[in-house]
Amino acid sequence: MSTIAAFYGGKSILITGATGFLGKVLMEKLFRTSPDLKVIYILVRPKAGQTLQQRVFQILDSKLFEKVKEVCPNVHEKIRAIYADLNQNDFAISKEDMQELLSCTNIIFHCAATVRFDDTLRHAVQLNVTATRQLLLMASQMPKLEAFIHISTAYSNCNLKHIDEVIYPCPVEPKKIIDSLEWLDDAIIDEITPKLIRDWPNIYTYTKALGEMVVQQESRNLSIAIIRPSIVGATWQEPFPGWVDNINGPNGIIIATGKGFLRAIKATPMAVADVIPVDTVVNLMLAVGWYTAVHRPKSTLVYHITSGNMNPCNWHKMGVQVLATFEKIPFERPFRRPNANFTSNSFTSQYWNAVSHRAPAIIYDCYLRLTGRKPRMTKLMNRLLRTVSMLEYFINRSWEWSTYNTEMLMSELSPEDQRVFNFDVRQLNWLEYIENYVLGVKKYLLKEDMAGIPEAKQRLKRLRNIHYLFNTALFLIAWRLLIARSQMARNVWFFIVSFCYKFLSYFRASSTLKV
Numbered sequence: 227m228s229t230i231a232a233f234y235g236g237k238s239i240l241i242t243g244a245t246g247f248l249g250k251v252l253m254e255k256l257f258r259t260s261p262d263l264k265v266i267y268i269l270v271r272p273k274a275g276q277t278l279q280q281r282v283f284q285i286l287d288s289k290l291f292e293k294v295k296e297v298c299p300n301v302h303e304k305i306r307a308i309y310a311d312l313n314q315n316d317f318a319i320s321k322e323d324m325q326e327l328l329s330c331t332n333i334i335f336h337c338a339a340t341v342r343f344d345d346t347l348r349h350a351v352q353l354n355v356t357a358t359r360q361l362l363l364m365a366s367q368m369p370k371l372e373a374f375i376h377i378s379t380a381y382s383n384c385n386l387k388h389i390d391e392v393i394y395p396c397p398v399e400p401k402k403i404i405d406s407l408e409w410l411d412d413a414i415i416d417e418i419t420p421k422l423i424r425d426w427p428n429i430y431t432y433t434k435a436l437g438e439m440v441v442q443q444e445s446r447n448l449s450i451a452i453i454r455p456s457i458v459g460a461t462w463q464e465p466f467p468g469w470v471d472n473i474n475g476p477n478g479i480i481i482a483t484g485k486g487f488l489r490a491i492k493a494t495p496m497a498v499a500d501v502i503p504v505d506t507v508v509n510l511m512l513a514v515g516w517y518t519a520v521h522r523p524k525s526t527l528v529y530h531i532t533s534g535n536m537n538p539c540n541w542h543k544m545g546v547q548v549l550a551t552f553e554k555i556p557f558e559r560p561f562r563r564p565n566a567n568f569t570s571n572s573f574t575s576q577y578w579n580a581v582s583h584r585a586p587a588i589i590y591d592c593y594l595r596l597t598g599r600k601p602r603m604t605k606l607m608n609r610l611l612r613t614v615s616m617l618e619y620f621i622n623r624s625w626e627w628s629t630y631n632t633e634m635l636m637s638e639l640s641p642e643d644q645r646v647f648n649f650d651v652r653q654l655n656w657l658e659y660i661e662n663y664v665l666g667v668k669k670y671l672l673k674e675d676m677a678g679i680p681e682a683k684q685r686l687k688r689l690r691n692i693h694y695l696f697n698t699a700l701f702l703i704a705w706r707l708l709i710a711r712s713q714m715a716r717n718v719w720f721f722i723v724s725f726c727y728k729f730l731s732y733f734r735a736s737s738t739l740k741v
């Protein structure tokens with residue numbers, strides 16, 4: 227019997243961000259391995275016209291929870307969705323709900339955050355810093371609380387090259403920032419933001435660093451741990467390979483490449499692609515929850531869950547395997563044939579953007595206009611290129627993350643726990659993982675049917691022929707124009723034609739002799 231699974235039995239667990247990518251996988255694993263847990267409280271806000279209950283039902287009815295329903299048929303009764311908005315004071319939680327949370331919660335997993343790179347400083351601080359402080363304040367009033375697990379990111383200190391499992395101080399105190407945002411107006415905040423975030427690449431990573439500082443400062447007597455995952459990718463093994471449900475990180479890039487929109491990316495091919503499967507992160511989270519509650523370490527421990535130092539893969543290897551998978555399992559109705567390359571040179575990157583991205587978009591929009599339809603490709607392409615430019619920082623650098631605490635924890639687990647809550651990324655076979663990842667993007671994100679693959683392959687063949695035809699026509703036109711203008715081109719042309727003629731004559735003569 228797994229010690230960790232048994233630990234969560236009978237427990238009341240509070241999860242923030244349960245409707246997000248990581249949160250859903252966390253809930254799934256908890257219900258599957260500890261179906262006798264008491265309750266999972268989730269802080270949810272209504273969204274996209276859906277009530278809290280509708281959101282919960284949608285999650286439980288998804289494919290991700292199929293196995294859970296077999297193991298824990300009364301799963302609906304064990305989830306308690308609490309109305310909450312982390313942007314509001316006291317999270318806008320009702321008095322009764324707050325009372326229940328304060329008196330019953332045993333473990334907290336704090337996953338909620340804004341992960342957008344282009345969020346405003348005000349909103350990102352509110353969610354990633356102030357809300358964390360508020361939750362810690364709530365936690366300090368929970369008599370039964372055994373552990374508080376805060377999810378940060380391995381990139382919270384990406385302004386450093388080597389990152390240890392420690393909390394680094396930020397140049398400005400989080401409290402000062404929180405206070406000043408209360409009276410500064412938005413225009414001034416926009417102006418001072420670049421000065422505040424200094425060498426952090428975006429507001430997201432900066433506010434996650436501030437969030438960690440808040441955790442350290444407000445930890446009081448709580449048993450707290452911080453987990454820092456790198457780029458969280460599709461599931462590796464559990465509950466099944468390849469599950470993914472948002473377009474963040476590599477997912478959007480895989481879609482854009484598979485649909486033939488994205489043909490070149492400015493990236494350092496040999497830089498480490500530090501992707502970590504979401505189920506691996508969740509396994510570590512649950513192991514850390516158990517360890518923190520049972521062993522109560524004296525200080526806040528930080529755990530890195532990254533792949534680069536244990537089982538590195540680089541962007542080149544990942545890109546090649548992604549493209550190879552598109553050959554086997556193409557996406558439906560691509561704009562162009564999927565074929566992309568990495569370029570580390572700014573000039574060639576600009577060139578590809580003009581020739582391979584903007585020009586085809588403009589041509590396609592002209593075609594839409596001519597056929598009486600609304601042009602949309604240029605707008606879409608600009609948005610895609612903006613997204614890619616925001617990710618560039620992370621695909622052109624490598625970092626070293628030390629993993630002493632994570633390895634220490636692995637050695638503390640029983641063989642059974644190491645199996646059930648496996649976070650040993652050395653066992654990951656990248657080629658297999660990437661293939662399942664692309665397949666998962668097709669099935670769970672794009673919702674494409676596998677029965678459509680033969681037709682998609684046919685379409686790829688057609689696109690390939692169109693591509694060759696187009697290139698040949700382009701070459702002939704360019705050549706014809708050149709011949710008209712340059713004596714040298716004419717000489718080369720006559721030389722090639724006479725050479726071919728002589729070769730053919732010789733070939734014909736020698737075959738006549740043989741006969």
Ligand SMILES: CCCCCCCCCCCCCCCCCCCCCC(=O)SCCNC(=O)CCNC(=O)[C@H](O)C(C)(C)COP(=O)(O)OP(=O)(O)OC[C@H]1O[C@@H](n2cnc3c(N)ncnc32)[C@H](O)[C@@H]1OP(=O)(O)O
Nearest residue numbers: 341342343344379471472474475476479545566567613620
């Ligand atoms: C050989 C070559 C081969 C090549 C082959 C390729 C191989 C693979 C290579 C891979 C290299 C990858 C590198 C990754 C590096 C990641 C580093 C992360 C490091 C940090 C990790 C972290 O610590 S933390 C998580 C990371 N944090 C993000 O990664 C958020 C980023 N991103 C944004 O900050 C916003 O994305 C940004 C950008 C502002 C745009 O913003 P934006 O507004 O332009 O676009 P959006 O993304 O918001 O959405 C656009 C539209 O998609 C709709 N949509 C959303 N979800 C949907 C869903 N599930 N299904 C359907 N549709 C959905 C949405 O509803 C919008 O539709 P509509 O406009 O109609 O409403």
Ligand SMILES: NC(=O)C1=CN([C@@H]2O[C@H](COP(=O)(O)OP(=O)(O)OC[C@H]3O[C@@H](n4cnc5c(N)ncnc54)[C@H](OP(=O)(O)O)[C@@H]3O)[C@@H](O)[C@H]2O)C=CC1
Nearest residue numbers: 243244245246247248311312313337338339379455457458
């Ligand atoms: N994905 C990744 O690559 C990585 C993620 N992380 C960290 O992991 C954690 C989870 O990330 P991930 O699951 O990918 O992110 P998602 O964007 O998928 O999920 C974010 C969650 O936070 C919730 N949330 C946001 N704003 C509010 C609010 N005002 N009130 C209540 N809930 C809110 C969202 O709820 P709603 O559904 O209502 O929007 C959602 O459940 C984050 O802390 C992130 O920093 C770290 C490294 C990498």
